[in-house]
Amino acid sequence: MKTLEDLKALREKLKGDIKVRQKQGTKIIIGMGTCCIAAGAREVMSAVLDELAVRKLNDVQVQQTGCIGMCEKEVLLDVIRPDEPRITYGNVKPADVKRIIADHVVNGRIIEDLVVGKIEQEG
């Protein structure tokens, strides 16, 4: 280690690897009930994880949830940006993931044609 700047740069690089264990920014929640999995939730999940990796968005938190009873709209994917309403997208296909991440997760623009629900500020 030559300089303090070297160390700080290295830290910046390594920080992302443990982000999952710390408080994070935007949350993506994917429905993973048995029915959702049948509807292709795993594939959507993979697409999300791939896209996040490509864009190096390592402070986005990805969670799953059980079936919420809107099975006909599966796969369901929610995006919660800090201090913004929780947006639920329905009938999400792996092909939609790039758009959701680029427009909504990164730039905060909701993709209205995919929205099936909106909840103000959940805890």
Place this chain on the structure above:
Amino acid sequence: MQHIRAHVLVCAGTGCKSAGSKEVELAFQREIKAQGLADEVMVVETGCHGFCEYGPLVIVYPEGTFYSRVTAEDVPEIVESHLLKGRMVERLLYHEPMTHEMIPKYSDINFYKKQHRLVLAHCGTINPEQIEEYIAVGGYEGLGKALTLMTPEEVVEEVKKSGLRGRGGGGFPTGLKWSFAKQSVNDKKYVICNADEGDPGAFMDRSVLEGDPHKILEGMAICGYAIGADEGYIYVRAEYPLAIKRLRVAIEQAEAMGFLGENIFSSGFNFQIHIKEGAGAFVCGEETALMASIEGKRGMPRPRPPFPAVSGLWGKPTNINNVETFANVPQIIVNGADWYCQFGTEKSKGTKVFALTGKINNTGLAEVPMGITMREIIYDIGGGINNGKKFKAVQIGGPSGGCLPEELLDLPIDYDSLTAVGAMMGSGGLVVMDEDTCMVDVAKFFLNFTQSESCGKCTPCREGTKRMLEILTRITEGQGREGDIELLENMAKNIKETALCGLGQTAPNPVLSTLKYFRNEYEAHIKEKRCPAGVCEKMAVYTITDKCKGCGLCAKTCPVKAISGTLKQQHVIDQAICIKCGACMSVCPFKAITKG
């Protein structure tokens, strides 16, 4: 490559390992692979969380879900339910002992919520065997800052200003100690980390070494720079194999990355660290005995002065600090003394890690700001007394600390307040005792420990503690004499004043503090030949109540024929013959025999 969405942290501290956490970890690796999640879920080994009683512990992020007492058999369910489908496995969640409430999140558990973790901040959240994780949380920035932006004088001043005091027992101001070693002129100086941790029941130093070893290396290197030393020793007891292993790994990694070795941060400063395994004699934790032990001599204390700062290891100026003391240093340098001063009381800054044990619901490590009350530690963090019993006393400060009664539960604790009431901070052992405890017996227990650990070099400690122990023993056996209390007090005073080292000087503390706060118990033993708590076997009085059906089993069992009576009638015990063995009580089918 995929975004790693979940981390499964499996505790690999000594406690959880012995409860089978390695098997749990392997099961996770296997099951995650089997479910095709290997690219998106990572398994991480961590150090101790200080909550070993509930181990093996597993924490799943990003949710921060806390699973306790996990076995390898539970793993497939966690993987399938939680990691695949996002549903917590409720039966493995932690329940608050008092309210039975289920608490899914790590950070919501009372035991952790009331803590303030500075020293233990990364214990249980990073992999101690990967220097990268330490760097990711800001590791070695304190060393970098000290070496490149501060002079040694400024480092010493910062530590002085922080008010940090030694966590190894004495509470000596750390910055002042460093300034002494710095002032000593010599071309060779040493830094020693005292990781002997001899107090029975204490394991805070072990947890830091196992969970965050780089922090200690960093603290020591900063000290080396400040005082002008280029070599350090960690004296760690051989009973801590995992801590030793992790330290070795850490030293290797730190050397490879240039945080130890030559010309660190291009500053011209060189520093190397060795590990010395101690064979586990209590007195070897005393600094002069410890240095003798490193030199390959018998671990015996010598009189001070000269203090180690003047003549220490191999006669060279040496600075010796405890593990927890060093663990505080990097953050003081990074965040500054003013930041550090916001925690604690006027004369005791920062936090202290306590090892909670005894008759308490949550046993484990609790790091709290100085100035917190004992009540908060025992009830809010510790979850109160076991089995709804009543609190009686808390022994604080290890075998040479003191026993404090209920009246002092609301005392804000720091170095000085504890000394003022006859206890001491010590290394931070906290043994909670309930109403079923005999305080004379407790004093005897601790004195027995220090007596057997006395190295025998000085007479007051060698002979004095032995005589005191004899007196305590006779008191608990119903042979106490008029004047014994005064004799104990007198001897205690003399030993404290004349013993060579801290061991003897503090050994009488448990006797003195129990005499101060629980004198009536001594009096009951001596004058009434009675143990109020019913603990002292030799004073127990066994009596047969009217529940007796006269079966005669007890009379047949009694080895000294102390029981007589006619068949089908209540029997009696002749107290003059009874040897208090308790055999009658254990055979009575009608529970007709009581002990009091």
